[in-house]
Amino acid sequence: MLTLTVLGCLAVGSGAGLAGGLISCQPTPTLETARPLSPAEARRLAAMRVTNYQDGRVGLRATLGLAGDEIEVTGAVDWGRELIYLTVTGPGAGEHRGLLQAGPGLVATRPAPATGRTPARPSGPATTGRPTDDRDPAAGTTAGARPPAGDPPAATRPGPTEPPSTEPGSAEPGSAQPGSTGPASTEPGSTQPGGTEPGASDPPAGQPATGDPATGDPAAEEPATDNPATGDPTPGEPATGEPATGKPETAGPGQTGPAGGVFGPPAGAPGPVVAEPAGPPREAATAAAEQPPVAPPQDGWRVRRMGGTGTEVNPLDSFLALIFAAAADRPDRPEALERSEARWLGRDRAGGATVDVLLGPAVSQASWDSGPASPTPTALTEMGGAVRYWLDSDARLHRIEALLGENVPVQVDLDRTTRPEVTAVAALGGLPVLPRAVTADEAELLARLRPTNLDQGGATVALTVPTVPAERLLPGDGPTVNLRGAGWVNWYGGNAYLAVHDLDEPTERLLLRADPAGVAARTVRREDDAPAHGADPPRDGRPGAADLPPLPAPIDRAWSYRQWPERTDRLGGLDLDLLVSEVLSLGDQRAGDLAALRRSAVWLRRDVVAGQKVTVFELPKPVEADTPRGQARMRYWVDRSGLLRRLELRTRTGAFAQLDLHPGQVPELPWVPTN
Structure with a gap:
C-alpha cells in the first residue's frame, strides 16, 4: 500500500x-x-x-x-x-x-x-465483467473470479449527487452497543507492482483464450467438470494454491442492508x-x-x-x-x-x-x-x-x-x-493469474519448447521495455526510459539483430548484434539508417519496416563489443540484455528436463497474443528457487504447438517488458564484430 x-x-x-x-x-x-x-x-x-x-x-x-x-x-x-x-x-x-x-x-x-479530446463515451460508470471463460483446466477455478456483488440494476441507481439532508436524525436508524462487531482483519494477498497479476495481455478486449476442448492440447483443453464457485479441482488433477491476486470481495464489515448499519x-x-x-x-x-x-x-x-x-x-x-x-x-x-x-x-x-x-x-x-x-x-x-x-x-x-x-x-x-x-494493461501485469504446478502434459509441452523453436529457424521480434536509464548504452536521463525495438533472432545461426530507441529520443536508435557470447552495439541517427529491405506495412502485430534495423548493417569502427558479463551493473543484467540473451537461448536441439519442469514450472493463466491462443507459464531460474509462485521475473507465452509467442520480464521499474515473436523465415543476419 x-x-x-x-x-x-x-x-x-x-x-x-x-x-x-x-x-x-x-x-x-x-x-x-x-x-x-x-x-x-x-x-x-x-x-x-x-x-x-x-x-x-x-x-x-x-x-x-x-x-x-x-x-x-x-x-x-x-x-x-x-x-x-x-x-x-x-x-x-x-x-x-x-x-x-x-x-x-x-x-x-x-x-x-x-487534435482533441479522447472519444466521448457514455457518462455512466463502466459496468462490465470479463465476458470470457479463463478457467484453469487443472484447477477447475476461474482466474480472478469474484462472487456476484448483488448490485442493483442500473435503472435503480441513485444519481451521483443528492440534495443535502435537512431532516434531523436521518443518518442511521440502527443503534450499536459498546463492543459492536467491527471488520475482521484480513491478511493481504501477495502483491507486486501491477497487482500480482504479471503477464501482459494482448487479446482483443483484454480477454483470455478459452481453448479448444476438441484438440486435447494442454494449451487449449478446457475441463467439462469444475466448480468455479468453490475452486474444487478437476478430478484427477492437482489442487491449486491460493490465487495470487485473490482479495475477498465480501460485503463490508457488519453490513445489514438498507435498514441501517x-x-x-x-x-x-x-x-x-x-x-x-x-x-x-x-x-x-x-x-x-x-x-x-x-x-x-x-x-x-x-x-x-x-x-x-x-x-x-x-x-x-x-x-x-x-x-x-x-x-x-x-x-x-x-x-x-x-x-x-x-x-x-x-x-x-x-x-x-x-x-x-x-x-x-x-x-x-x-x-x-x-x-x-x-x-x-x-x-x-x-x-x-x-x-x-x-x-x-x-x-x-x-x-x-x-x-x-x-x-x-x-x-x-x-x-x-x-x-x-x-x-x-500489459505494462502493469495484464489479466489476473492463478499460479499452480504444471500438469504432466504441460511439462511435456515446455520440454519441447527449445526444439520446437529451433525447427522454425528464427523469428521477427518486437520489443516494449520500460526500464531505468543505462547511460553507457542508451540515451536518456529520466527516471524511466520507455524503449521500443524490433529485429530478428536466428536460432540456426545463434544470433540476433535489433534496433532499439527511446520514445523520448525518436531520432536516435541503438543497433544491437548479439550472440551467446556478447553484444556489439552502436548508435545511429534514424535518417542515416533508412531501411533498404522494403516498406511492408505492419500486419498481425509484426513490426513495420521503419522499425526494423537496416540491412546491410553498417560496417565501420563505431561498433563497440562487450561480453555479457561486462554489460552488468551492481543490480545484475540490464533489462534489455536479459530479454535478448534469454530469447537467444530458446532455440536448441536439446529437450528440457521433464522431471525438473514438473517440480519448478508454474502455470499462470490463458491469454491471447497477436491472435494466437497461448498459455502463460513461469520457469523460475535456479536463483529464484525460493521465490513464491507468480513472482519470478520471466514469463513464457507458449501456443498449443509449443512455440514461444511472447517473452515477458519484470523490469527494474516494477513494470513488465514484452518481447513478441513471430516465428518464420528471417533474413541473413550480419555477423557480430568483436573488436
Whole structure:
C-alpha cells in the first residue's frame, strides 16, 4: 500500500515534510459545531479502509483544481488489486489528457491525440465483467473470479449527487452497543507492482483464450467438470494454491442492508448539514464525463514512476496516492482515532445515502503508528494530513475532499452501486493469474519448447521495455526510459539483430548484434539508417519496416563489443540484455528436463497474443528457487504447438517488458564484430 512517501510530497511549498505531515492536505473545518469523534464514529472511521479493500471495485469521478483550470478524471478503482483506470480530461489536463492506469508506485499513460479530446463515451460508470471463460483446466477455478456483488440494476441507481439532508436524525436508524462487531482483519494477498497479476495481455478486449476442448492440447483443453464457485479441482488433477491476486470481495464489515448499519447512529444526532467547503463545486465532479474504454488499448502506453524524482509532484500523482491510501487490509485502531484530532463535521447526503462527514487521517495506521514502544500521534499532520470523508452507516466511503497542494482542491465521488471490472494493461501485469504446478502434459509441452523453436529457424521480434536509464548504452536521463525495438533472432545461426530507441529520443536508435557470447552495439541517427529491405506495412502485430534495423548493417569502427558479463551493473543484467540473451537461448536441439519442469514450472493463466491462443507459464531460474509462485521475473507465452509467442520480464521499474515473436523465415543476419 502507498504510504507517506508519495503523499508527503503533497506539502510542496508549505514547509512540511514527512515529519510534519500533509499540511496542504488539510481542509479547514468551517463548522463551529465540529466535535471529537464518538466511539461509534471512531469505529466506523477505523473500518473505512478495510471496507474499501474488501469491497474491491467502485466507479469514481473527481475534479482537481480550481474552476477554469480543473482536471477531471472518470473511471474506476480496484482496491483489491491496487489498480486505478481513468480517463483524464478538463481544461487543466494539458499533457495529462488521455488514458491513465496506476498500480503501486507506477503510472502508465496513453496520451490523447493532439487534435482533441479522447472519444466521448457514455457518462455512466463502466459496468462490465470479463465476458470470457479463463478457467484453469487443472484447477477447475476461474482466474480472478469474484462472487456476484448483488448490485442493483442500473435503472435503480441513485444519481451521483443528492440534495443535502435537512431532516434531523436521518443518518442511521440502527443503534450499536459498546463492543459492536467491527471488520475482521484480513491478511493481504501477495502483491507486486501491477497487482500480482504479471503477464501482459494482448487479446482483443483484454480477454483470455478459452481453448479448444476438441484438440486435447494442454494449451487449449478446457475441463467439462469444475466448480468455479468453490475452486474444487478437476478430478484427477492437482489442487491449486491460493490465487495470487485473490482479495475477498465480501460485503463490508457488519453490513445489514438498507435498514441501517451496525455502527449505530452518530453521537450528537440530530446534527447539522455540513457546509459546502471551498473548492470545486460538487456538480463539476459528477457531471457527464468521458469513461475509459472497457478494454484498454494495448499499444501507445508509457510508464513512469509515481511521484517523480524531484521535489514537486504533479496533482494527478497526489490524487492517485490519496485514492490508494483509502484502502488497507486491516482496520485502524478506533481508540487512536478517538484520541486524535479527527472530528465529526456534520451530516450530508452522498451517493443516495445519508452520511456523516468526518475529518480523519490521509493514510492508514500502518503508515503513522510506530508501534507500542512509541507514543501514538494525535495530530493529523503526523498521520499523513487531514481529509474529509463522507461515510455511511456501514463504513462505506462515498466522497473525499482534500487539498493536494496550494490551490489544488480535490473532490472525489465514489459510485458504490457499480463494480466495474478493471483490466491492467500489459505494462502493469495484464489479466489476473492463478499460479499452480504444471500438469504432466504441460511439462511435456515446455520440454519441447527449445526444439520446437529451433525447427522454425528464427523469428521477427518486437520489443516494449520500460526500464531505468543505462547511460553507457542508451540515451536518456529520466527516471524511466520507455524503449521500443524490433529485429530478428536466428536460432540456426545463434544470433540476433535489433534496433532499439527511446520514445523520448525518436531520432536516435541503438543497433544491437548479439550472440551467446556478447553484444556489439552502436548508435545511429534514424535518417542515416533508412531501411533498404522494403516498406511492408505492419500486419498481425509484426513490426513495420521503419522499425526494423537496416540491412546491410553498417560496417565501420563505431561498433563497440562487450561480453555479457561486462554489460552488468551492481543490480545484475540490464533489462534489455536479459530479454535478448534469454530469447537467444530458446532455440536448441536439446529437450528440457521433464522431471525438473514438473517440480519448478508454474502455470499462470490463458491469454491471447497477436491472435494466437497461448498459455502463460513461469520457469523460475535456479536463483529464484525460493521465490513464491507468480513472482519470478520471466514469463513464457507458449501456443498449443509449443512455440514461444511472447517473452515477458519484470523490469527494474516494477513494470513488465514484452518481447513478441513471430516465428518464420528471417533474413541473413550480419555477423557480430568483436573488436
